[in-house]
Amino acid sequence: MASIMEGPLSKWTNVMKGWQYRWFVLDYNAGLLSYYTSKDKMMRGSRRGCVRLRGAVIGIDDEDDSTFTITVDQKTFHFQARDADEREKWIHALEGTILRHTLQLREAETGFVPSVQDFDKKLAEADAYLQILIDQLKLFDEKIKDCKEDESRRKIENLKETTCSMVESIKHCIVLLQIAKDQSNEQQHANGLISTINPVDGIYQPPLDTPVVNTTMPTQTTLPTGSGPSGPSSSVASPAHIPLPSHSVPDFSYSSSEDEFYDADEFYQSSTSPKHCIDPSGPQAASPLTNEATALKRPDTTESLNSSMSNGTTDADPFDSHDDRDDEGEGESVEEHKSVIMHLLSQVRLGMDLTKVVLPTFILERRSLLEMYADFFAHPDLFVSIADQPEPRERMVHVVKWYLSAFHAGRKGSVAKKPYNPILGEVFYCHWDLPSESEEPSLHTETVSEGPVPWSSTNSVCFVAEQVSHHPPISAFYAECLNRKIQFNAHIWTKSKFLGMSIGVHNIGQGCVSCLEHDEHYILTFPNGYGRSILTVPWVELGGECSISCSKSGYSANIVFHTKPFYGGKKHRITAEIFAPNDKKSFCSIEGEWNGVMYAKWATGENTVFIDTKRIGIIKKKVRKLEDQLDYESRRLWRDVTLNLKLKDIDAATDAKHRLEEKQRAEARERKENEQQWETRLFHEDGECWVYDEPLLKRLASQRH
Numbered sequence: 141m142a143s144i145m146e147g148p149l150s151k152w153t154n155v156m157k158g159w160q161y162r163w164f165v166l167d168y169n170a171g172l173l174s175y176y177t178s179k180d181k182m183m184r185g186s187r188r189g190c191v192r193l194r195g196a197v198i199g200i201d202d203e204d205d206s207t208f209t210i211t212v213d214q215k216t217f218h219f220q221a222r223d224a225d226e227r228e229k230w231i232h233a234l235e236g237t238i239l240r241h242t243l244q245l246r247e248a249e250t251g252f253v254p255s256v257q258d259f260d261k262k263l264a265e266a267d268a269y270l271q272i273l274i275d276q277l278k279l280f281d282e283k284i285k286d287c288k289e290d291e292s293r294r295k296i297e298n299l300k301e302t303t304c305s306m307v308e309s310i311k312h313c314i315v316l317l318q319i320a321k322d323q324s325n326e327q328q329h330a331n332g333l334i335s336t337i338n339p340v341d342g343i344y345q346p347p348l349d350t351p352v353v354n355t356t357m358p359t360q361t362t363l364p365t366g367s368g369p370s371g372p373s374s375s376v377a378s379p380a381h382i383p384l385p386s387h388s389v390p391d392f393s394y395s396s397s398e399d400e401f402y403d404a405d406e407f408y409q410s411s412t413s414p415k416h417c418i419d420p421s422g423p424q425a426a427s428p429l430t431n432e433a434t435a436l437k438r439p440d441t442t443e444s445l446n447s448s449m450s451n452g453t454t455d456a457d458p459f460d461s462h463d464d465r466d467d468e469g470e471g472e473s474v475e476e477h478k479s480v481i482m483h484l485l486s487q488v489r490l491g492m493d494l495t496k497v498v499l500p501t502f503i504l505e506r507r508s509l510l511e512m513y514a515d516f517f518a519h520p521d522l523f524v525s526i527a528d529q530p531e532p533r534e535r536m537v538h539v540v541k542w543y544l545s546a547f548h549a550g551r552k553g554s555v556a557k558k559p560y561n562p563i564l565g566e567v568f569y570c571h572w573d574l575p576s577e578s579e580e581p582s583l584h585t586e587t588v589s590e591g592p593v594p595w596s597s598t599n600s601v602c603f604v605a606e607q608v609s610h611h612p613p614i615s616a617f618y619a620e621c622l623n624r625k626i627q628f629n630a631h632i633w634t635k636s637k638f639l640g641m642s643i644g645v646h647n648i649g650q651g652c653v654s655c656l657e658h659d660e661h662y663i664l665t666f667p668n669g670y671g672r673s674i675l676t677v678p679w680v681e682l683g684g685e686c687s688i689s690c691s692k693s694g695y696s697a698n699i700v701f702h703t704k705p706f707y708g709g710k711k712h713r714i715t716a717e718i719f720a721p722n723d724k725k726s727f728c729s730i731e732g733e734w735n736g737v738m739y740a741k742w743a744t745g746e747n748t749v750f751i752d753t754k755r756i757g758i759i760k761k762k763v764r765k766l767e768d769q770l771d772y773e774s775r776r777l778w779r780d781v782t783l784n785l786k787l788k789d790i791d792a793a794t795d796a797k798h799r800l801e802e803k804q805r806a807e808a809r810e811r812k813e814n815e816q817q818w819e820t821r822l823f824h825e826d827g828e829c830w831v832y833d834e835p836l837l838k839r840l841a842s843q844r845h
Contacts, residue, residue, distance in 0.1 A: 174191075197212070208230070570593070686701070712734050780796035
């Protein structure tokens with residue numbers, strides 16, 4: 141193990157600044173990870189902060205190949221490397237450093253240090269459990285094959301699914317045990333071989349014969365000096381002549397990050413711990429970034445936490461285009477609430493239906509699930525462009541393009557949070573104003589007299605959603621554009637399951653895009669959702685096979701949302717194929733990331749960018765102000781919960797949520813006592829589907845008659 145390792149990482153600062161580029165220096169002997177705003181600042185000795193590694197815990201998300209956390213001194217630092225290889229090198233070096241200093245501490249306190257033999261024993265036990273479960277899976281396969289009763293077969297299949305999840309969990313444990321064993325073995329060889337180096341205001345000055353680790357990526361150029369975006373290296377011997385005052389290793393970790401840790405300069409000026417020091421320099425003095433580094437940054441938020449519930453709209457503007465997530469602290473970890481989460485998880489089991497499980501209020505997303513479904517139309521221009529295509533082939537291609545663009549807007553940040561469970565009878569209205577192509581805007585700004593959103597214009601895409609059932613939880617939603625004569629009707633039944641370190645949401649239902657002038661109806665299905673890493677920083681991925689088909693034209697498409705495999709692989713990957721009628725070979729193959737860039741390969745051999753979600757602009761939806769909304773509209777219904785979450789008053793938010801849920805239960809009891817059935821407001825059941833009562837197709841037909 142080398143004494144020093146250094147290189148660039150991105151560090152999560154706070155919701156205002158997001159991910160920030162920093163130059164990190166790891167001192168193996170001092171047990172300290174220091175960081176600077178640039179390599180040049182490191183050479184000058186201007187340290188920004190440090191993480192003391194004795195007793196630290198590294199958090200690794202096997203579903204995310206670039207991020208990791210270090211938890212120490214009751215704080216959690218979040219880091220992001222450029223890729224999986226770079227993260228692995230940092231993790232390897234950090235674990236060795238942590239192990240050395242933590243074991244020294246434990247040995248001094250208890251006299252006990254786990255040996256390599258102890259790890260071998262635990263590995264053997266884990267392997268034995270793994271083999272038992274693998275044998276059990278074989279038995280399940282045989283029983284399923286021989287079972288003739290459908291009910292018994294379903295039960296066995298459920299047991300098999302649970303066992304598969306347990307197998308993956310034990311595999312994860314074996315990987316972590318092996319890493320710990322390797323580090324322990326290496327520590328035994330390393331102890332006593334390297335002398336301690338004292339930090340000099342964040343610059344570590346090794347003797348000339350000190351070994352160093354070079355983790356520079358092969359495709360990057362290492363700069364000998366300066367602050368450019370070089371890959372990780374470790375040549376820090378050059379500034380050894382700089383005369384700087386010496387300081388000992390601090391008693392705790394600190395940082396200059398606003399609202400998170402402590403400022404490096406004030407740390408040495410006061411014997412007490414400063415609280416919430418604000419960086420006077422404003423925006424970070426980060427070095428120029430490569431495209432790869434730029435991609436690591438989260439979008440900055442521009443709205444104030446204390447914005448009013450009207451969100452800055454004026455009296456002259458009757459609509460609110462503000463998104464309550466714009467001022468949300470998406471980067472917050474659930475570490476501080478881990479005891480609550482652990483208590484919750486102790487009450488559930490693998491495969492358990494989570495429909496009736498009440499999740500903690502602090503992980504709520506500050507909007508209703510009904511509003512989240514409106515994000516399918518964050519690109520309304522792509523939706524209406526379907527109706528503009530002259531040929532069935534082009535219309536199918538544009539349906540697929542709109543469909544693949546419909547998922548990224550639903551996840552504003554990289555941290556997964558749960559939207560509010562809609563109350564039975566809750567509705568959500570909004571619309572999007574499309575840019576006018578006519579020289580006479582009056583033709584496009586005429587207000588509609590009927591339809592789901594009568595206060596919108598004929599050139600708007602209008603949207604309405606309703607919670608039509610509580611058990612099971614079913615949401616129905618509808619959208620239309622009068623001028624383009626296109627509509628969309630869908631329903632989704634969300635069925636959640638606990639999967640160990642993840643939560644799975646099975647989206648049962650379908651949607652239908654109708655091009656009324658062509659009498660074409662495109663039936664589509666939805667992917668499943670997964671909340672991963674629920675004990676650290678949760679994130680969302682989509683998974684499953686989906687289809688789009690038009691019975692009249694015969695065109696169809698198959699779309700696969702790939703979940704990240706246990707080892708390696710990329711997140712958020714999709715593949716898709718579009719087929720002409722009666723053809724077994726697709727004329728267009730698509731691959732990429734549903735929240736990034738997707739590429740198309742055509743039968744002609746041409747390769748094109750199919751859609752780039754990072755470049756196409758999101759058109760903000762418009763919602764009536766709270767004072768103009770009905771009592772059962774989403775934002776007005778949940779306003780007390782939303783306001784208290786903004787103010788970070790979790791107890792008040794929980795109380796407000798509880799009042800809503802109790803009101804819903806009381807109304808359900810009253811209907812049961814009076815033998816009354818719930819009557820939906822805007823949708824009705826038609827076979828296995830829920831359809832809007834007054835769709836555009838029906839209104840146009842009545843006008844013709």
